[in-house]
Amino acid sequence: MMTMTMTKTLRTAASTLALTGALLMSFASEPLLAKDQTSVAEALGAAPAPAAKDINPAMWIVRDADTTIYLFGTVHVLRPGLNWLKGDVKAAFDGSDELVLEVVEPEDPAVTQSIIASMATNPQGTTLRSLLTPPVLGKYESALGTLNIPPAALDGYKPWFAAVTLTTVPLLMQGYDPNSGAEKILSIAAKAQSKPIGQLETIEQQLGIFDKLGIAEQIAFLDVTLDGVPDVTTQIDAMVEAWGKGDLTVLDTLLNEGFQSYPGLYDALLTDRNQNWANWIKARMDKPGTVFIAVGAAHLVGKDSVQVLLEKQGITSTRVAQ
Numbered sequence: 001m002m003t004m005t006m007t008k009t010l011r012t013a014a015s016t017l018a019l020t021g022a023l024l025m026s027f028a029s030e031p032l033l034a035k036d037q038t039s040v041a042e043a044l045g046a047a048p049a050p051a052a053k054d055i056n057p058a059m060w061i062v063r064d065a066d067t068t069i070y071l072f073g074t075v076h077v078l079r080p081g082l083n084w085l086k087g088d089v090k091a092a093f094d095g096s097d098e099l100v101l102e103v104v105e106p107e108d109p110a111v112t113q114s115i116i117a118s119m120a121t122n123p124q125g126t127t128l129r130s131l132l133t134p135p136v137l138g139k140y141e142s143a144l145g146t147l148n149i150p151p152a153a154l155d156g157y158k159p160w161f162a163a164v165t166l167t168t169v170p171l172l173m174q175g176y177d178p179n180s181g182a183e184k185i186l187s188i189a190a191k192a193q194s195k196p197i198g199q200l201e202t203i204e205q206q207l208g209i210f211d212k213l214g215i216a217e218q219i220a221f222l223d224v225t226l227d228g229v230p231d232v233t234t235q236i237d238a239m240v241e242a243w244g245k246g247d248l249t250v251l252d253t254l255l256n257e258g259f260q261s262y263p264g265l266y267d268a269l270l271t272d273r274n275q276n277w278a279n280w281i282k283a284r285m286d287k288p289g290t291v292f293i294a295v296g297a298a299h300l301v302g303k304d305s306v307q308v309l310l311e312k313q314g315i316t317s318t319r320v321a322q
Contacts, residue, residue, distance in 0.1 A: 054083045055244030059092065060300070060307060060317040062281065066288040069281055070096065071306065071317060073251075073297030074182035075243050077168070077236075079175045082244065085185060088320050096292035099190040100198040101183050103206055112203060119207045120161035127155040128162055136219060139226040146230070147173070159218035160210035163225040167232050174233045186294050200277055200295070209268045221265065239297075248301045255298040271304045278309035285315065 060071040070092045085093065093099070106112055122128065129151070132140055140162070144151055147169050154162045178184060190197050213221065228235070235254065242250035256270070277295065284291060299306055307317040 052081045052083060053244075054086070056087070056246055057084055057089070057243050057297070058246040058248060058300070059089055059320045061092075061320050062285070062310065062315060062317045064285055067285045068096075068290040069284065070290075070292045070320075071300055072182075072292065072294045073243065073300040074186075074294050075240055075297060076181045076183060077171055077176045077178050078180045078182065078240065080177060080180045082180070082240075084182070084244070085189065092320070093186065093189065093292050094193070096195070096290045098196040098198055098289070098291055099186055100200060100291055100293045101187070102200055102295050103203055104197050104199040105183075105187065106203075115203050116161075116207065119204070119211045120157050122156055122158055128157055128159060129155055131159060131215060132219060132222075136223045136226070139223070143226050143229050158211070159215070159222040160213060163218075163222040164210075166222075166229055167225055170229060170233050171236060176233075176236070182294060186292075200280060200293075201273070212268075213265070217264070243297050251297055252301040256302045256304075270298060274299055274304055274306045274309055278306050278313065278315075281306070281310060282313050282315060 058073055062069045062071065072089065072092075122131075129137060129140070141151060143166055144153075147166070149169065154165060157165075187197060189195075210218070210221075239251065239254050242254060256266075277293075277299070281293070295306070302308075310317055
């Protein structure tokens with residue numbers, strides 16, 4: 001039987017992926033690709049063939065006399081073949097004047113790579129493995145071996161970046177693809193319609209959430225992440241299943257319940273950002289138009305959701321039937 005500690009560990013890994021922006025997840029394995037392409041290719045192997053499947057994620061609407069804002073919860077990395085941009089979601093998207101994401105992906109990938117490199121790399125002369133205590137180092141090197149990642153591949157990076165990378169690579173091995181993520185699909189659709197794309201945060205703000213953690217906190221984050229690496233795909237599969245059904249109760253349990261055991265990271269990744277976004281929405285209601293906002297699903301479920309924070313400001317959100 002799974003212990004409570006392990007349950008929280010696995011949920012924390014799933015929560016981290018759900019709350020981390022699509023850009024960071026997309027580029028988390030970039031150091032591996034740059035340093036040792038053969039081993040990464042071998043680690044990824046052949047992706048499972050995608051199966052076409054209709055799903056119905058949840059969406060909400062906020063409106064007044066001259067402003068309509070849709071709130072759509074996303075999963076940043078998905079397997080190909082899921083059909084969700086349809087029905088009410090597609091009608092809302094097509095009828096919107098603009099798309100607003102957590103972060104807009106720069107046209108030039110080198111821009112993102114440069115920002116990540118500047119914030120995620122260790123100081124000269126410091127290696128990741130030299131920072132880890134023997135127990136954590138043992139788990140870390142074991143995880144690298146399981147994923148066929150060369151021991152030196154992440155040595156130049158900080159513990160928080162290694163944690164994100166080690167929860168991303170197993171998903172890539174099982175056919176998950178950032179290019180199939182909801183933000184990527186919506187961005188392509190917006191560009192096809194010449195629809196403006198805005199953002200709620202900058203790349204620097206998102207990365208700064210992790211980078212502001214002290215080294216001890218980063219190592220603790222990596223440690224708990226390592227415990228969940230073997231089962232992270234199972235957890236994300238369950239999250240995607242609940243997301244596709246619009247099952248908010250299960251999503252809240254998977255994404256937020258265990259993560260609350262790490263209040264500093266929980267507040268930085270979830271509640272503080274949700275408050276900022278609720279404030280943004282309140283201000284945007286003063287301007288006429290229709291906006292389609294797409295953010296990670298974890299931000300739209302639970303007691304600290306964007307909708308709950310909007311309600312505290314007198315703004316009602318209504319779930320759209322699917």
